[in-house]
Amino acid sequence: MDNNIIIRNMNKFYGRKQALYNIDLTIEQGMFGLLGRNGAGKTTLMKTLAALHKKKNGEITVCGVPVEKAKKIRSMTGYLPQDFSMYPNMRTDEALDYLGALSGIPAKERKIRVEALLEKVNLTEHRHKKVKELSGGMKRRLGIAQALIHDPRVIIVDEPTAGLDPEERIRFRNLLCEVAEDRIVILSTHIVGDIESTCEKLAIMDEGRILWKGTVRELLENARGHIYTANIEKQYMSQIKKEYIVTGIVAQADYTTVRLVSDAEPDLPNAVLTEPDLEGAYMYCLHANGCSVKGGEE
Amino acid sequence: MLFRLECRKIIRSAAFLIYCVISVLFFATNYYNDCKGGVYISSGEYKIVEDHDLIMDGAVNMLAGEYTSNKYVCYPFGFYKAVHLRESKQEKIAAYLKEITGTDGKEFEALFSGGEKYYTGSSDQPIYSFDSIPVAEGFSYDRFREIMADVDDMLGGGSYYDPETLVYNYSRVPMTEDEAQAEYDSFLKEDRITGGLARLFSDYAGIDLGILPVFAAAYLTSADRKRRMHEVVYTKSISSFRLVFTRYAALVFTMFIPVFLEMVAALIQALFEYPGQDMDIPVMFTLPTFWLLPILMFAAAMGVVITEIFSPATAIFTQVVIWFMSTMMGSAELCGKIGRFTLICRHNSPANRAEFLMNQDNFIFSRFFWAAVSIVLVMIAAYVYEAKRGGRFNAIKLFGKGGILRRKA
Structure with a gap:
């Protein structure tokens, strides 16, 4: 059957x-x-x-x-x-x-x-x-x-x-x-x-x-090459959120680690390509299909 | 068994509890009170006799008044309707009146100029009433019935000239003391007490059963949606017909329980009030059941179908209107006239057995008619339920935001 x-x-x-x-x-x-x-x-x-x-x-x-x-x-x-x-x-x-x-x-x-x-x-x-x-x-x-x-x-x-x-x-x-x-x-x-x-x-x-x-x-796999992490000074966070799709934020003592989705390598110091997680892959999928994605924006 | 589960669900609901309380209060304050100390039948109460002269005299005066006002009151299917006739039909009525009164030309006009003129409500159209229009001497009653039948047809039925109801409308006389005694003897011997009490019980219970079930039916029909569990129920494999009919049957069954217990109470009361008397015990159950069940079935069916199509509030409003018309207008006579389409039959007396028996055919017909109407209504409800379940129909909203009858600002 x-x-x-x-x-x-x-x-x-x-x-x-x-x-x-x-x-x-x-x-x-x-x-x-x-x-x-x-x-x-x-x-x-x-x-x-x-x-x-x-x-x-x-x-x-x-x-x-x-x-x-x-x-x-x-x-x-x-x-x-x-x-x-x-x-x-x-x-x-x-x-x-x-x-x-x-x-x-x-x-x-x-x-x-x-x-x-x-x-x-x-x-x-x-x-x-x-x-x-x-x-x-x-x-x-x-x-x-x-x-x-x-x-x-x-x-x-x-x-x-x-x-x-x-x-x-x-x-x-x-x-x-x-x-x-x-x-x-x-x-x-x-x-x-x-x-x-x-x-x-x-x-x-x-x-x-x-x-x-x-x-x-x-x-x-689809999101591979589009998910990055970067350590950012706290005062730049709002700027980062405006420019990128941020899927994770971890606050450290004097900086913040962000996880973000980007088509190309972000113009950020310390930005490194990372293994995609499902949340990031999902956000990338929405972004790649032209959906407006506001990840992390306040 | 689903029926048992539905009954249990209903019995535990607040709507059912309220229904029971009101029903018992109504029984206690009306029937139980009336029968406390035993019933009595006094001289001066009206009784129906088949007196052709009385009938012709009453009917011709009524027709004269309605003809002059050109406003004929009818109750097709028990509902009030005022009929205004075209000129050609008015002429035909005039011709009948001339034939019945044996007058013509100026004599006829003079006869009809003597009516009492009055106004009702906010209408500026006068209404006329007559009480001294004579019937031509020797006028045949058979011919009179023929004329009345034709007039009733012209008016669309349910008028005061329906040959079947002439006797109840125009042939009432007050009882003498001997007649009252004979009535009481009939209550004891022919009705064997409980026959008369069963009629009185049914008369009272019919009033509350015409309205109360709609509240419980509307509330329980909308319960799934109110509890936001309608979608879970919709996805179960039971057929819509089986579900709607089982729920309806459970509604009717449970709502008949307090009525049945009231019958038991009425019987116990009768046994106390008439100790040692010969009584027809089964009739205390059979007659009220046959009398009341169609009323309960109809009120519950209206609650179910209108709630499915519109909303619980609309169901209650509709049934309140029907109940009001049925009890206050269609059955204005507390005793006697029971039409073929009377929903709430009235017989507010333990006496008048003969009068009730005169209506027996209409009574039986009306019970089957309303029971059948109820079944048809539930079939419609099941059809609507199936359509809602498959997303092909949404309840029609009459009032409020998005309602089709909402007034535009």
């Missing part, structure tokens, strides 16, 4: 406003990252894949099923929206059970799956807590559990780590990697670190367009 998501020349409009332009993408089994700024069109693309939005034209097939067959798509897709929420007065296990019932799982089987999923997302000891009593991280874990309740072949998670503390973020990323072992997981985020630690393949979006697609390694 086909295990890919294939998107061909897909366009999406909100009324007269075009939201997605000629999207062409193939997503294979495993974790796939969709990286882009807020408003880049990631959520729109996610919702279109989950059959929540209607595309204008083009083709989308999810594991061989055209996205127009909404019922079939729903049965094989788990979706965790950006602002996941549940009835606040429901207990955690009840909430999961209810969403399992909406997925058409028989009661007996639901009971087993709810137990297993609560265990998997480490919520067993909080099962009797009301949803409103859960922390942000716990809610997200409940969110991923509900997306998995019907054992879908595709999981779509939209900005799942926003607002989580570092510990919860790491825990959540690990959870995603675990569930991606035997299915497609699409992770949409504007946080480069999420992609860096979980995805092998990714696409970068901006203003409704795919700017770049490939592996993380390829993206890093």
Whole structure:
């Protein structure tokens, strides 16, 4: 059976406003990252894949099923929206059970799956807590559990780590990697670190367009020769920020080490070419595609 | 089972709790109070008799007034509507009036110049009323019914001349003491007490069931969106029809629970008030269920469908209007007239069994009609839900920013 998501020349409009332009993408089994700024069109693309939005034209097939067959798509897709929420007065296990019932799982089987999923997302000891009593991280874990309740072949998670503390973020990323072992997981985020630690393949979006697609390694290679570090006297910092895309600043005792993106060697004393990191590679990708990038500018 | 989970969700909601409290308060302050110490039927209360002279006399005077004012009040489907006729149709009415009164020319004009003239509201159009227009001697009642049927057709139905309702509109007489005693005997023997009490119970409960369910239905239908979990629900594999119908069924079922408990309370009260009397126990449940369920179904269905298409506020507003028209205008008679399309049937008396039975066909028809309308409304809601779920439809905003009815500054 086909295990890919294939998107061909897909366009999406909100009324007269075009939201997605000629999207062409193939997503294979495993974790796939969709990286882009807020408003880049990631959520729109996610919702279109989950059959929540209607595309204008083009083709989308999810594991061989055209996205127009909404019922079939729903049965094989788990979706965790950006602002996941549940009835606040429901207990955690009840909430999961209810969403399992909406997925058409028989009661007996639901009971087993709810137990297993609560265990998997480490919520067993909080099962009797009301949803409103859960922390942000716990809610997200409940969110991923509900997306998995019907054992879908595709999981779509939209900005799942926003607002989580570092510990919860790491825990959540690990959870995603675990569930991606035997299915497609699409992770949409504007946080480069999420992609860096979980995805092998990714696409970068901006203003409704795919700017770049490939592996993380390829993206890093693409930026090679364009990422520099330099030690700058503090009084020149604001000038540097105006002239370059600064991706990192480390303040030292009497100078500042900056990490910056530049097409050519910067006209700075001590500037040295350095190994690209994903954040720098992402910024370079945006810059190279003509997007206005304000990295570090105050 | 999803139905059970939906019921549990509803029962735990604040909207349901408020609904229960209001419903019980309404029951306690109306029905329970009325029946405390047992019901009584006194002379002077009105009863319906089929008196052809009374009917013809009342109807011809009503028609004379409406013809002279050229304002005919109708209640098609129970809703108020004022009809103004074209000249040719007015001439036809005039011809009928001449035929019924046996007058013509100047005699007819003289007869119709004696009406009482008054004004209502802010209108400067006068309204006329008559009480002394005579029916020609020996005028046949069959012919009179034919004329009334034609007049009702001309007015689009639901007028005061509908042959089916003539008897309820014009043929009421006060009961004598003997008649009151006979009515009470009928309450004890034919209705076996609970028959009459069940009608009175249904009359009261119908009023609150015509309006209260819409609040809970609108609130619960919009709950997913309010909790920002609608997208999670949309992506689940359940079909829209199954989801919407299950939720609707759960709404109707749970909202009927307090009504059922009130029936039990009413029965216990009756057993205390009439100890040792022969009673028809099942009727205390069967009649109110048949009477009230369509009302509850309709109010809940309106809450669901209008919330899906527009908003909870619009659903509540719409049902309040329908409820107001249905209780205050369409069913102005507290006892008696039940039309084929009456939503909230009234019978504010434990007596008048015969009168209720006269309406039985209309009563039965109306119950099935509103139940069917409710099902159709829920089917529409399911269709709209499916469209929203696939991103093909967004709720229509009427008021506020971006609303289609927003006044432009």
